[in-house]
Amino acid sequence: MGGLRRLTASFVVSGPCGVAVRDRLKHLTPQDERVLRAVGAHQGTLASRDLKTRCADGLEHSGDTWAARKRDLTGVSSSRIAGAITKATHDQWALARRCQAAHIQKLEAGIKTLRHRLSLPLGEKGTKRAAGGYRSKNExxxxxxxxxxxxxxxxxxxxxxQAGRVRVVRGGKRLLSTRHHLTEARLTEDQWRERWEAERWFIAADGESGKRFGNEMIRVTPDGEVSIKLPAPLAHLANARHGRYTLTSTVAFAHRGAEWADRITVNRAVAYRIHLDTERDRWYLTASWQRPAVQTIPLETARARGMIGVDTNADHFAAYHLDQRGNPIGGPHRFGYDLSGTTTHRDAQIRHALTRLINWAVRAGVAAIGIEDLDFTPEKTREKHGRRKRFRQLISGMPTGKLKARLVSMAAEQGLSVVAVDPAYTSLWGAQHWQKPLTTPHRKMSRHDAAGIAIGRRALGYPVRRRTAPPPHDRSDRAGHRTAQAGPGDRGREGTRPPTTDRPPGGPSPSGKRKREPSASETVWDAPSAQQWVHDSLMHTG
Structure with a gap:
């Protein structure tokens, strides 16, 4: 094998399990805003207090401590608000634990790399799998x-x-640090304070199946009327029966509105969240619900109509259309995006590029999109690529987690599946076997375009490399067309030509040597794997 690692098998990624839609709360009256701010501040204080208690419990948390916390919150709010707050607290604590584990793994990787490089002689060259020694005594x-x-x-x-201690900042550690750098952030103290308080508010309610319109706390009628069940200390602000406050604004979900209406009509659970965008001074309501787990289609079905192979790069997607036998069709397609600027700008760029990619895949008539199962976690350590600052920035800037989640969700809406493949050697073998043969005066092929072909072929179950070219006329036999695609079951497709007939079957050649030595194949056969993508809440944190 020459040191090549075994490849994991391709697999169909599971579809999305949740849906979220958002609409703006327009034309709110001053009284509406005062009520929303009061509710958010009151429940945000309760959420902060509950999170502090949960962090103090650490590993001693149990069902009894959870029940005790919920009883304490119920007296100053309601049982449903207490349930929503404690559930959010548990989710936040669990997220902090996962971040803590990731931090430990990153430190371990850095320490391991440092120890390895310090043990090597100065100036020793590294390999693709391990860094070399340091350049100088000073370094x-x-x-x-x-x-x-x-x-x-x-x-x-x-x-x-080991002690179960986590450190959580409600409102975000980054925003907290901004308080000490207001000039660089171009914010006044009042502006920062408003943003800080808004991030710490809590105006959310979990859905309840069987309750009217799927939610008892924040209720949205089919006509778009929004009403909130006020906590006990704020019941005097109610303008409707049973301690409820009805907003003057109405909502209408343009995206997935019919699906949302179908759920609330039969009183199925829908969760709601209200938040304030302080930069735009706009209020928004987000509705979310779970979908039943959908069984992914078999891999053979996903391959039945060909594949779109997609290579993910720092500034564009390089995609190529392949038929069922792995043959490239047409020319390369590139979908660019810009990952500079704010998080909102980067998300918009990714969504726009994915939209164009998926629309093209639908027009091409394929059933699936093949993409690399990228994970740059081991590569982001400073100790491995310390001098290659631009390379580390390039890897860290690629939102692989959000890209996976968005692609799966957006492709599912168009009836497309996503096939994840092992990313090993796709760029190297794609450039080696496909870049030059497909380059013409009217078609320019880049290394990334060739990698898209390699990814598509791997998703279809074919080796990346093409069949070997025939020998010239003056060698062993006549030249024949030997670069056509062969089926994956034809085991001799990359071997030597048939032996000459001037010797008995199974006997040696007249000269005692083979006419042509077999070429070393670079193909690494796929190993079975039960791998799947896991949608972690780490990729959805702001």
Whole structure:
């Protein structure tokens, strides 16, 4: 194999299990805004207090402590609000634990790399799998001093993990740090304070099947009327029966509105969240619900109508259309995006590029899109690519987690499946076997376009490499067309030509040697795997 690692088998990614839609609350009166701010501040205080208690419990948390916290919150709100707050607290604590585990793994990777490089002689070259030695004594000395602080941070993180201690900032650590850099953020203290308070509000309610319109706390009628069940201390602000406040604004979900209406008509659970965008001074209502788990289609069905192979890059998607036998059709397609600027701008760029990619796939008539199962976690460590700052920024800037989630969700709306493949050697073998043969005066092929072909062929179950070219006329036999695609069951498709007939079957050649030595194949056969993508809430945090 020459050191090549075994490839994991391709698999069809599971479809989305949840839906979220959003609409703006327009034309709110001053009284509406005062009520929303009062409810958000009151419930936000309760949520902060409950999170503090949960963090103090640590690993001692149990069903009894959960019930005790919920009883304390019920007296100053209601049982449903208490349930929503404690559930959000548990989700936030669990997210903090996953972040803590990821931080420990990152520290361990950095320490391992430092120890390895410090053990090597100065100037020793590295390999693709491991970095080499440091260039100078000065760099070796500085890295040896860095090893101590990393080990201390790792020991402290492990101690916190074992003790069940987590550190959570309601409102976000980044926004908290912005308080000390208002000039760079171009914010006044009042503007920052308004944003900080809005991020710490809590105006949300979990759905309840069987209740009227699927939610008892925040109720939205089919006509779009929004009403809120006020907590007990704010019941005097109600303008409707049973301690409810009805907003003057109405909502109408343009996207998936029919699906939302079907759910609330039969009183199926729908969760709601109301939040304020302080930059635009706009209020929004977000509705979300779960979908029943849909069985993914078999891999053979996904391959039946060909495949779109997609190579993900720092500034564009390189896609190629392949037929059922793995043959490229037409020319390459590129869908560009810009990942600079704010998070909102990057998300919009990714969505626009994915929309164009999916629309093209629908027009091409395929049933699935093949994409690499990328994970740059081991590659982001500073110790492995310390001098290659631009490369580290390039890897860190690619939103692989959000890309996976968005592609699966958007493709499912168009009836397309997503096939994830092992990313090993796709760019290398694609450029080696497909870039030059497909380059013409009227068609320019890049390394990324060739990688798209390699990804598509791997998703279809074919090897990346093409069949070997026939020998010239003056060797062993006559030249024949040998670059056509063969089926995956034809085991001799990349072997040598048939032996000459001037010897008995099974006997040696007249010269005692083979006419042509077999070429070393670079094909690595897929190994079985039960891998699947897991949609982690880490990729959805703001």
């Amino acid at each position: 070796w000395f500085r890295k040896s001093r860095r090893l101590g602080p990393l080990e201390a941070r790792h020991a402290a993180a492990v101690a916190d993990w």
